Amino acid sequence: MPRVSLEHSEARRRQILAGARRCFSANGFHATSMQDLLNEIGLSAGAFYRYFSGKEELIRTIATETLADVTDSLAAHLQQHDAPLPELLASLPTAHIKTLHDDDQARLIVQIWTEAMRDDALSDVVRAGLGRINALLEAELSERRRAGELPADADPAAVARVIMAALQGFIVQRAAFKVDEPELFASGLSMLFRG
Amino acid sequence: MPRVSLEHSEARRRQILAGARRCFSANGFHATSMQDLLNEIGLSAGAFYRYFSGKEELIRTIATETLADVTDSLAAHLQQHDAPLPELLASLPTAHIKTLHDDDQARLIVQIWTEAMRDDALSDVVRAGLGRINALLEAELSERRRAGELPADADPAAVARVIMAALQGFIVQRAAFKVDEPELFASGLSMLFRG
Numbered sequence: 001m002p003r004v005s006l007e008h009s010e011a012r013r014r015q016i017l018a019g020a021r022r023c024f025s026a027n028g029f030h031a032t033s034m035q036d037l038l039n040e041i042g043l044s045a046g047a048f049y050r051y052f053s054g055k056e057e058l059i060r061t062i063a064t065e066t067l068a069d070v071t072d073s074l075a076a077h078l079q080q081h082d083a084p085l086p087e088l089l090a091s092l093p094t095a096h097i098k099t100l101h102d103d104d105q106a107r108l109i110v111q112i113w114t115e116a117m118r119d120d121a122l123s124d125v126v127r128a129g130l131g132r133i134n135a136l137l138e139a140e141l142s143e144r145r146r147a148g149e150l151p152a153d154a155d156p157a158a159v160a161r162v163i164m165a166a167l168q169g170f171i172v173q174r175a176a177f178k179v180d181e182p183e184l185f186a187s188g189l190s191m192l193f194r195g
Numbered sequence: 196m197p198r199v200s201l202e203h204s205e206a207r208r209r210q211i212l213a214g215a216r217r218c219f220s221a222n223g224f225h226a227t228s229m230q231d232l233l234n235e236i237g238l239s240a241g242a243f244y245r246y247f248s249g250k251e252e253l254i255r256t257i258a259t260e261t262l263a264d265v266t267d268s269l270a271a272h273l274q275q276h277d278a279p280l281p282e283l284l285a286s287l288p289t290a291h292i293k294t295l296h297d298d299d300q301a302r303l304i305v306q307i308w309t310e311a312m313r314d315d316a317l318s319d320v321v322r323a324g325l326g327r328i329n330a331l332l333e334a335e336l337s338e339r340r341r342a343g344e345l346p347a348d349a350d351p352a353a354v355a356r357v358i359m360a361a362l363q364g365f366i367v368q369r370a371a372f373k374v375d376e377p378e379l380f381a382s383g384l385s386m387l388f389r390g
Contacts, residue, residue, distance in 0.1 A: 027313055030225035107312050113371035114309040117302050118222055127372045151389050158383030161368070165380070168367045169360025176308035177322045185360070188353030192387045194346045 013051050016041050017065070020058045025104040028111055029059050063112045063122055070099040070109065071129040078136050085149040089163065090190035093170060093182040100167070101182065106175040113168075134160050150193060208246050211236050212260070215253045220299040223306055224254050258307045258317055265294040265304065266324040273331050280344045284358065285385035288365060288377040295362070296377065301370040308363075329355050345388060 019041030023032045034055060038045060052058050077095045081088050098105045116123040134157070141156035150159065166189065173179045214236030218227045229250060233240060247253050272290045276283050293300045311318040329352070336351035345354065361384065368374045 028225060028309065030223060031313065110309055110312065113367055114223065114305055116371040117305065118226065123371065123373055127374065130368070130372050130374070151386055154386040154389075155379070155382050158379045159386055160383075161374075161376070161380055162361050162383035162387070165364025165368060166357050166361040168364035169362065172308055172363045172367065173325070173356070173360060176311045176318065177325055178318055179322065179325070179356075181356070184350070184353045185356055187350050188355075188357035191346060191349040191354055192357065194349070194388075 009051070012043075012047070016043065016048060016051055016058070017062060021062055021108060022104070024059070024062065024111055025108045029055070029115055059115060060122065062108070063115065064125060066099075066105065066108055066112060067125060067129045070097065070105075071132055073097045073099075074133050075136055078133075078140055085144050085193050086190040089192060090186040092167060092189065093185045099171060100174075103174065103180075106171045109171060110175045130164065134164060137163060204246070207238075207242070211238065211243060211246055211253070212257060216257055216303060217299070219254070219257065219306055220303045224250070224310055254310060255317065257303070258310065259320060261294075261300065261303055261307060262320060262324045265292065265300075266327055268292045268294075269328055270331055273328075273335055280339050280388050281385040284387055285381040287362060287384065288380045294366060295369075298369065298375075301366045304366060305370045325359065329359060332358060 020037055023036055023040050027036070032055075034045070037055070037058070038048060041048065052061070073095075074097055077092070077097060078088075081091060083091070093100055099109050100106070112122070113126065116126045137160040138156045141150060141154075141159050144150055145152065145154060145156060150156070170185055215232055218231055218235050222231070227250075229240070232250070232253070233243060236243065247256070268290075269292055272287070272292060273283075276286060278286070288295055294304050295301070307317070308321065311321045332355040333351045336345060336349075336354050339345055340347065340349060340351060345351070365380055
């Protein structure tokens, strides 16, 4: 394919994914019809089907991209940060992690978790992403335990699970409960290992 | 209405709600059709519509009942428990709180949170439930701070928010990530506020 065509094709795919992301974030995967999608994207069905085989492929693509985005940015944040543990934890709710501060992205990730409950392939993808972050966080916590920042009998895997759960709950509270107080949340996180 | 009729009517409502709960928990509110519901419940459309006006009323009823159930049992657990804070926290994942140990109920509550993102009335209901538990937990944490179990500068409201978020994340991990290790989670929770 000539370069201009490739670029056109990629731009169209981006246009479709951006429109679909808006629809899914606002209304969920299953309450959004193909017609809703086409209206929001501004393409005919014929044009759409040149790029995606249907709603299922769109859902998988958006879910995979969104999960990679949150996993990558959380991993980068953890690797850059070497402040004491309470500060590291307190930095998370306001870090440059789109899923934690962008309402649309927070809503989308909750939709993706929910979809993973009925789609085993997607459940494998979300579990792999969580596993990657858990492993990073566990390694970080092991180091901090050696440095005396965690009790000597603390299990880094267990503590990592709890921290990840707290971040997931923060996203749920933001998206579903419309409770959005990152500073309050950061203050709570900073207390966890202060004793 | 004569008593036998009332009882019959209540039994039918229970039959409908139980079947709908199974459908919604397995497949979500919007990927479940009226026909799926009727098949699972084992009633004709005519019989169904004598009790509920449609899927929306079913969703609202089930959501309200489920949220009341989890809020009541969590409140009861918090009020009964007077062990030290790490033990109180560690007791939560294995407490008699159906949403925390029953897969179907965990899946249902995630569906309800997701539905609350597109239904403002439901969002109000879930937020009121969270507010009730937050207030209880905050009062409990204030007392424990006076007793020296929390740092003097810890904000009980902030810590309550983080604990609730961790429990919500535990439910998400169980339902969507199929990671179910209550003992590991309890061990992580017991490390909080140990210093």
